[in-house]
Amino acid sequence: xxxxxxxxxxxxxxxxxxxxxxxxxxxxxxxxxxxxxxxxxxxxxxxxxxxxxxxxxxxxxxxxxxxxxxxxxxxxxxxxxxxxxxxxxxxxxxxxxxxxxxxxxxxxxxxxxxxxxxxxxxxxxxxxxxxxxxxxxxxxxxxxxxxxxxxxxxxxxxxxxxxxxxxxxxxxxxxxxxxxxxxxxxxxxxxxxxxxxxxxxxxxxxxxxxxxxxxxxxxxxxxxxxxxxxxxxxxxxxxxxxxxxxxxxxxxxxxxxxxxxxxxxxxxxxxxxxxxxxxxxxxxxxxxxxxxxxxxxxxxxxxxxxxxxxxxxxxxxxxxxxxxxxxxxxxxxxxxxxxxxxxxxxxxxxxxxxxxxxxxxxxxxxxxxxxxxxxxxxxxxxxxxxxxxxxxxxxxxxxxxxxxxxxxxxxxxxxxxxxxxxxxxxxxxxxxxxxxxxxxxxxxxxxxxxxxxxxxxxxxxxxxxxxxxxxxxxxxxx
Amino acid sequence: xxxxxxxxxxxxxxxxxxxxxxxxxxxxxxxxxxxxxxxxxxxxxxxxxxxxxxxxxxxxxxxxxxxxxxxxxxxxxxxxxxxxxxxxxxxxxxxxxxxxxxxxxxxxxxxxxxxxxxxxxxxxxxxxxxxxxxxxxxxxxxxxxxxxxxxxxxxxxxxxxxxxx
Numbered sequence: 275x276x277x278x279x280x281x282x283x284x285x286x287x288x289x290x291x292x293x294x295x296x297x298x299x300x301x302x303x304x305x306x307x308x309x310x311x312x313x314x315x316x317x318x319x320x321x322x323x324x325x326x327x328x329x330x331x332x333x334x335x336x337x338x339x340x341x342x343x344x345x346x347x348x349x350x351x352x353x354x355x356x357x358x359x360x361x362x363x364x365x366x367x368x369x370x371x372x373x374x375x376x377x378x379x380x381x382x383x384x385x386x387x388x389x390x391x392x393x394x395x396x397x398x399x400x401x402x403x404x405x406x407x408x409x410x411x412x413x414x415x416x417x418x419x420x421x422x423x424x425x426x427x428x429x430x431x432x433x434x435x436x437x438x439x440x441x442x443x444x445x446x447x448x449x450x451x452x453x454x455x456x457x458x459x460x461x462x463x464x465x466x467x468x469x470x471x472x473x474x475x476x477x478x479x480x481x482x483x484x485x486x487x488x489x490x491x492x493x494x495x496x497x498x499x500x501x502x503x504x505x506x507x508x509x510x511x512x513x514x515x516x517x518x519x520x521x522x523x524x525x526x527x528x529x530x531x532x533x534x535x536x537x538x539x540x541x542x543x544x545x546x547x548x549x550x551x552x553x554x555x556x557x558x559x560x561x562x563x564x565x566x567x568x569x570x571x572x573x574x575x576x577x578x579x580x581x582x583x584x585x586x587x588x589x590x591x592x593x594x595x596x597x598x599x600x601x602x603x604x605x606x607x608x609x610x611x612x613x614x615x616x617x618x619x620x621x622x623x624x625x626x627x628x629x630x631x632x633x634x635x636x637x638x639x640x641x642x643x644x645x646x647x648x649x650x651x652x653x654x655x656x657x658x659x660x661x662x663x664x665x666x667x668x669x670x671x672x673x674x675x676x677x678x679x680x681x682x683x684x685x686x687x688x689x690x691x692x693x694x695x696x697x698x699x700x701x702x703x704x705x706x707x708x709x710x711x712x713x714x715x716x717x718x719x720x721x722x723x724x725x726x727x728x729x730x731x732x733x734x735x736x737x738x739x740x741x742x743x744x745x746x747x748x749x750x751x752x
Numbered sequence: 753x754x755x756x757x758x759x760x761x762x763x764x765x766x767x768x769x770x771x772x773x774x775x776x777x778x779x780x781x782x783x784x785x786x787x788x789x790x791x792x793x794x795x796x797x798x799x800x801x802x803x804x805x806x807x808x809x810x811x812x813x814x815x816x817x818x819x820x821x822x823x824x825x826x827x828x829x830x831x832x833x834x835x836x837x838x839x840x841x842x843x844x845x846x847x848x849x850x851x852x853x854x855x856x857x858x859x860x861x862x863x864x865x866x867x868x869x870x871x872x873x874x875x876x877x878x879x880x881x882x883x884x885x886x887x888x889x890x891x892x893x894x895x896x897x898x899x900x901x902x903x904x905x906x907x908x909x910x911x912x913x914x915x916x917x
Contacts, residue, residue: 408842408865415865416809423806437801 301695341374342647353641362627363446373428378648384418446631492598492683495519497560500567507571529644562650564604576614776879812866823876830895
């Protein structure tokens with residue numbers, strides 16, 4: 275008898291989504307996918323707004339990656355206006371971006387991903403959270419909070435707001451950095467270098483402890499996309515590059531040409547769009563974010579992260595890494611890079627320049643901004659009339675890039691876990707683990723922790739609910 | 753203009769909380785600004801829209817925490833003072849939003865993770881106007897002035913063992 279299993283909502287991700295697993299007559303998995311359950315509508319309701327309002331408006335898309343939207347938006351706005359910000363403004367923006375990467379990666383790893391490894395499936399659901407860790411491992415909790423705080427402090431001071439920054443304006447920055455704040459921020463990031471190195475060590479230890487799981491869990495080859503500049507990892511600016519499963523470059527293009535390479539489709543089952551690489555096989559499947567970025571970038575220019583990258587590459591024989599749990603490993607190498615790069619930028623005397631803004635002239639046109647958000651490549655694409663009023667807005671966020679790959683991962687994992695038309699309670703978390711690898715951002719700023727309200731509904735062929743089970747309804751495991 | 757937290761004194765941290773574009777909700781920010789003028793170079797202060805978990809590490813480095821905020825309460829008094837007590841556990845009872853924590857939880861994290869919880873109190877100034885506007889209403893600022901006298905007494909008496917009446 276065909277059945278539908280729903281995991282609703284998925285926990286420890288950013289936003290609200292649910293998983294649907296469709297079973298066939300013999301009780302095995304026919305299909306499985308993530309559905310984004312919320313509707314934001316920024317692309318539509320921003321039409322008619324003035325172009326220069328967009329950096330502030332779009333930073334409200336998310337409470338996790340506001341800086342990414344703020345920066346991609348101001349880059350797109352400046353592309354429309356034909357404006358180049360002064361060098362000091364570019365450095366301040368990249369510094370802000372490093373703060374965002376640092377806080378976001380730390381938050382996801384320690385609060386969302388680590389509980390999957392540090393606690394067992396048999397523990398009560400409320401203990402399988404960051405707060406379970408907080409109470410049992412103070413050193414880890416301190417690292418999590420200090421790393422995130424170092425990043426948040428950068429965003430706060432440089433961006434003018436800890437949650438939703440406002441400092442980026444068309445033509446540059448609304449304020450420069452004073453030396454006192456620079457010294458304080460430098461002290462902050464310097465103090466977490468060792469914590470960042472320890473974070474990489476933690477994930478390496480996990481990989482060694484769970485070698486088989488890391489190598490096989492949601493592992494499949496695909497194309498990978500990310501920004502590259504001077505043949506190095508680049509998070510703020512650069513060319514968009516795609517490589518194949520062997521690491522061979524299959525495309526490289528400027529942001530403004532993205533529509534010649536990437537297509538978008540509306541998924542009737544979800545509020546998020548799906549994207550595809552137009553010249554790729556398997557439905558154009560490709561992946562973005564940390565795993566993809568380290569597969570795309572030949573090197574990292576900061577020494578500590580580069581050393582870790584070399585060790586990381588050895589695990590896959592120098593070829594791209596395809597196993598999804600390695601997203602976490604790659605993410606921690608990027609976290610280390612963000613700390614090192616923030617130090618570099620704060621050491622640069624030009625970061626204190628008061629020349630942070632050039633005049634802009636109101637005009638219309640078309641422009642695209644791109645950067646590597648913590649969760650993947652982010653495009654903002656605007657068209658405006660001569661008054662500067664927006665006539666079209668297109669946003670491609672990382673979750674859209676990774677949507678097909680996430681569904682593939684969910685299906686692969688579900689196929690190994692669902693037996694005889696039913697699902698053990700601990701398997702719910704395994705399916706969620708597949709999603710957490712990608713750290714999807716469902717464009718929202720609320721995050722379910724504590725007692726996980728995970729629920730599985732089994733529906734019969736007539737649509738009637740056969741049973742509904744939640745975390746906590748299950749007896750403790752062996 | 754936002755700057756890094758100035759740690760002028762290691763004993764007391766004064767934090768103004770609220771949104772300065774919601775009229776009286778910005779009174780905490782305004783009070784911190786006025787206090788900084790009265791204690792030039794001698795006040796550790798911060799302004800926030802709302803505290804997040806990272807603030808637990810900050811407060812754990814101080815002996816005392818004074819939170820200045822707007823408070824919409826019924827009553828004649830210009831302000832109220834309440835002690836902030838850490839919650840029993842540093843795990844939230846309900847689900848949480850990563851960038852908004854209540855003070856009781858922040859103090860619990862400071863205690864359980866960073867090993868020190870400051871003596872903390874909230875000074876809530878009676879407020880009633882919360883529309884989108886950038887200025888605190890004159891009536892609220894008058895009440896804030898009275899609250900500031902209390903805060904100044906707290907700061908001057910810190911370490912003496914005396915309690916502010």
